[in-house]
Amino acid sequence: MKNINIAIDGPAGAGKSTIAKMVSKKLGYIYVDTGALYRTIALFITENNIPDEEIETALEKADVSLRFIDGAQRVFLGDRDVSDLIRTPEISMAASRTSAIPAVRKYLFGTQQKIAAENNVIMDGRDIGTVVLPNADVKIFLTASAEERANRRFKELSEKPNCPCYEEILSDIIERDRQDMTREVSPLKQAEDAVLVDTTELDLEQSAEAIVKIITEKTGGGK
Numbered sequence: 001m002k003n004i005n006i007a008i009d010g011p012a013g014a015g016k017s018t019i020a021k022m023v024s025k026k027l028g029y030i031y032v033d034t035g036a037l038y039r040t041i042a043l044f045i046t047e048n049n050i051p052d053e054e055i056e057t058a059l060e061k062a063d064v065s066l067r068f069i070d071g072a073q074r075v076f077l078g079d080r081d082v083s084d085l086i087r088t089p090e091i092s093m094a095a096s097r098t099s100a101i102p103a104v105r106k107y108l109f110g111t112q113q114k115i116a117a118e119n120n121v122i123m124d125g126r127d128i129g130t131v132v133l134p135n136a137d138v139k140i141f142l143t144a145s146a147e148e149r150a151n152r153r154f155k156e157l158s159e160k161p162n163c164p165c166y167e168e169i170l171s172d173i174i175e176r177d178r179q180d181m182t183r184e185v186s187p188l189k190q191a192e193d194a195v196l197v198d199t200t201e202l203d204l205e206q207s208a209e210a211i212v213k214i215i216t217e218k219t220g221g222g223k
């Protein structure tokens with residue numbers, strides 16, 4: 001039987017990964033965070049100081065893989081688990097820039113399609129419903145206002161030392177939105193057949209429930 005594929009796209013900070021993880025637990029699907037793949041490539045490019053014109057060739061040697069440990073996704077560069085290392089603001093910005101390079105998108109395209117062909121997945125990213133899984137069973141476009149996204153991020157970071165101020169976080173979010181939406185290849189946009197879910201006024205549990213309801217209605221009920 002064909003596996004069920006759910007695509008969740010949307011801008012940075014809309015809560016995609018937290019919400020998609022909750023939904024995947026409720027439905028028993030594998031959750032795939034494709035942003036982690038782009039971040040890992042950005043780490044590879046940054047650590048090795050690879051100039052743009054050499055990226056395509058260098059990627060042949062980049063051994064990026066996803067592993068699922070106790071149901072949770074971990075991302076590896078060779079034998080190194082880099083899942084935590086890729087979560088810095090520098091790598092966020094670098095990933096936003098390097099993900100616009102066609103060779104990078106081409107490199108990750110097959111990896112993402114293969115996982116979706118072999119599993120029931122909830123896959124989140126920017127171009128899952130439009131490019132990677134155009135035939136996904138359900139497509140969700142998850143968003144929230146830039147101010148609300150900055151607010152959530154600020155609350156998350158405010159307990160850490162050297163936390164950036166709200167204005168800095170907001171301007172980073174606006175800049176990442178701009179880069180992700182205006183790039184030539186696979187820009188972030190809502191697929192024509194995607195359902196829009198705006199979480200500005202919703203908490204995590206309400207957002208997850210709204211999505212489970214959409215999926216259940218469209219697939220006739222989970223697995």
Ligand code: DC
Pocket residue numbers: 012013034035036038039092095096097099100124125126127128176180
């Ligand atoms: O979801 P995230 O913030 O971890 O993603 C990091 C960057 O990767 C983001 O700025 C855009 C890019 N990305 C992409 O271009 N396509 C995807 N499917 C997922 C992420």
